[in-house]
Amino acid sequence: MGALSLGRLAYLALVVAIFAFVIAPLLMIVWVSFFAEKILSFPPTGYTLSWYARASEMADFANGFLMSVKVGLCATLASLALGVPAALAIERFPFPGRETIRQTLLSPMYVPAIVAGAAVYIYFIELEILTNFQLAATFTGLVIAHTLVALPWTLRLVCASLVSANTISEEAARSLGANALQTFFYVTLPIIRPGMIAAAMFSFIASFSDLEKSLFLVGPGKTTLPIAILNYLEWSLDPTIAAVATVQIFIIGAALIVSDRFVKLGKVF
Amino acid sequence: MAGVTLSNIRKTYGTLAAVDDVSIEILDGELLALLGPSGCGKTTTLRMIAGFVAPTAGTVRFGGRDVTRVPVHKRNVGMVFQGYALFPHLTVAKNVEFGLKVRGWDKAKIAARVTEMLHWVQMEALAERSPRALSGGQQQRVALARAMAHEPEVLLLDEPFSALDAKLRGQMRTEIRELQRQAGITSVFVTHDQEEAMAIADRIGVMNHGRLEQLGSAEDLYKRPVSRFVAGFIGKCNFIEGHVTGPGRFETANGQALQFSGEHSIGPAALCFRPEHGVLTPLATPGNSLPVTVKAVTYLGPVTEYDLVSEAGNRLLVSASSSGEGAPKEGDKLSVAWSIGDAFVVD
Numbered sequence: 001m002g003a004l005s006l007g008r009l010a011y012l013a014l015v016v017a018i019f020a021f022v023i024a025p026l027l028m029i030v031w032v033s034f035f036a037e038k039i040l041s042f043p044p045t046g047y048t049l050s051w052y053a054r055a056s057e058m059a060d061f062a063n064g065f066l067m068s069v070k071v072g073l074c075a076t077l078a079s080l081a082l083g084v085p086a087a088l089a090i091e092r093f094p095f096p097g098r099e100t101i102r103q104t105l106l107s108p109m110y111v112p113a114i115v116a117g118a119a120v121y122i123y124f125i126e127l128e129i130l131t132n133f134q135l136a137a138t139f140t141g142l143v144i145a146h147t148l149v150a151l152p153w154t155l156r157l158v159c160a161s162l163v164s165a166n167t168i169s170e171e172a173a174r175s176l177g178a179n180a181l182q183t184f185f186y187v188t189l190p191i192i193r194p195g196m197i198a199a200a201m202f203s204f205i206a207s208f209s210d211l212e213k214s215l216f217l218v219g220p221g222k223t224t225l226p227i228a229i230l231n232y233l234e235w236s237l238d239p240t241i242a243a244v245a246t247v248q249i250f251i252i253g254a255a256l257i258v259s260d261r262f263v264k265l266g267k268v269f
Numbered sequence: 270m271a272g273v274t275l276s277n278i279r280k281t282y283g284t285l286a287a288v289d290d291v292s293i294e295i296l297d298g299e300l301l302a303l304l305g306p307s308g309c310g311k312t313t314t315l316r317m318i319a320g321f322v323a324p325t326a327g328t329v330r331f332g333g334r335d336v337t338r339v340p341v342h343k344r345n346v347g348m349v350f351q352g353y354a355l356f357p358h359l360t361v362a363k364n365v366e367f368g369l370k371v372r373g374w375d376k377a378k379i380a381a382r383v384t385e386m387l388h389w390v391q392m393e394a395l396a397e398r399s400p401r402a403l404s405g406g407q408q409q410r411v412a413l414a415r416a417m418a419h420e421p422e423v424l425l426l427d428e429p430f431s432a433l434d435a436k437l438r439g440q441m442r443t444e445i446r447e448l449q450r451q452a453g454i455t456s457v458f459v460t461h462d463q464e465e466a467m468a469i470a471d472r473i474g475v476m477n478h479g480r481l482e483q484l485g486s487a488e489d490l491y492k493r494p495v496s497r498f499v500a501g502f503i504g505k506c507n508f509i510e511g512h513v514t515g516p517g518r519f520e521t522a523n524g525q526a527l528q529f530s531g532e533h534s535i536g537p538a539a540l541c542f543r544p545e546h547g548v549l550t551p552l553a554t555p556g557n558s559l560p561v562t563v564k565a566v567t568y569l570g571p572v573t574e575y576d577l578v579s580e581a582g583n584r585l586l587v588s589a590s591s592s593g594e595g596a597p598k599e600g601d602k603l604s605v606a607w608s609i610g611d612a613f614v615v616d
Contacts, residue, residue, distance in 0.1 A: 168354040174341040175319060175348040176368030177419060186371070190358040 033242035064228030075146035083154030113212035121216035137219030150203030161195025194262035271332025278327030302470035347416030355400035426458035547587035558606035
């Protein structure tokens, strides 16, 4: 009993330590956002909410926030429209090359985002030279790039929910007289709906927090929030940025909590 | 209602034959069990009847109708799956109604049929429950009601009792058998449990390595197995290696002459008898006994099992009613005898 509780204690201590390691920087940012000084100094002489007020007044942040939300929503919808049929094909129809397709669709996750961003930019430019059709520095171009960011998440989460909702329910539906469409809409879709909601949340988060892929692709006046933050950081370092980041952290945190209600995230990874 | 006829059906995956030239005539209203070890092809056969697997060769007929190329959802079968496969997002009543809804029955007819089916399996009180909130036995009843609601021609059951604990299994077995008889529906069920098959099936098809080894009543299979596999799979069996030397005559590997009933061609074979047909006796009789040494005695309550070894090294098993006085003990040198009518020969 003694050995057991000692082991358990060590385990708990390790969990707490890892948790602290991950969470400390975030807490630090939240804390700094309330510091009274303009130049960061430690310990703070007082606390204020004025950085939040200032951040909300700055057009770059407000516009960046709106832009990020718009791009995020479009990319999420696009990644669902592509990812759900892809996941169904990969998990439900054994055809040669499906592993290759799966890995290709997941690959934006493995390629360094800055490299992928540059590649997408070059591709857009080449395309423009060939066809005169402009994608670089447009909203559409940005949505395409963000769809690439979001797609691996959608594919992974929807595949996971298709695997756990094994084919037996679908077979049961077919044995009861349902055709392929009825089976999909009455059985498969309701069963994977939680996975799709989680996929949407994750896609949105991935898009909302993306910096590197967007760097080359944003146009003047069409900046996303992470890029607005970066631009601001180039010239100043005051708690405004911490206030903006805090808002971002809470939005993402809320999205994660909502996702977890639909799909136990621990089961997906 | 209709019978099901399988004619020379085969299913090959690459070079492997999962089901190899199986022909079975399942009679109208009959409950047939497909019995065999895992990988014997019984589930593939069931799935070919259902339409989930297309046969490589051969035909499947329901009554006179050739359904070999008819897709699952147009075959009009009812199926109870291993683990039941109830739709987790639908209530009990909605599960039962599913097959009627997709078939476009009208609302009033659906409601009446669902009530009737739930009454049939005594689940009316739990109609609005989620399947998750049901016990294994209840889930099975719902699965049966769902499978039978659309009045299928054939009922298929894939290992229907494997998810239940031993006690409930016995009870559900009787219950399902009862319900199947009431409905009078042609049924096929797949199991690896010989006791289960013997308990509820009208006839049993024993499968091994994709082939149908023998088809018959439980009694046929037990008393007159046609192969060593069937003899060993249905009940326990003693095998004495040797060869057939003439009509009803057998010689063991070490040259002892024995006799058997039935027919067998001359050549290498095994003489068999069931453990309960063996008797331990101090007297050796020619033609139907072997000298043995008692290796172990296992007391099982009403019966006691004796592990024996013959002079030729054959391991034999005899079971006898437990008797207190004078029962054989470990190390005793005795003879095991059987009546010639109980001895048969397999390849």
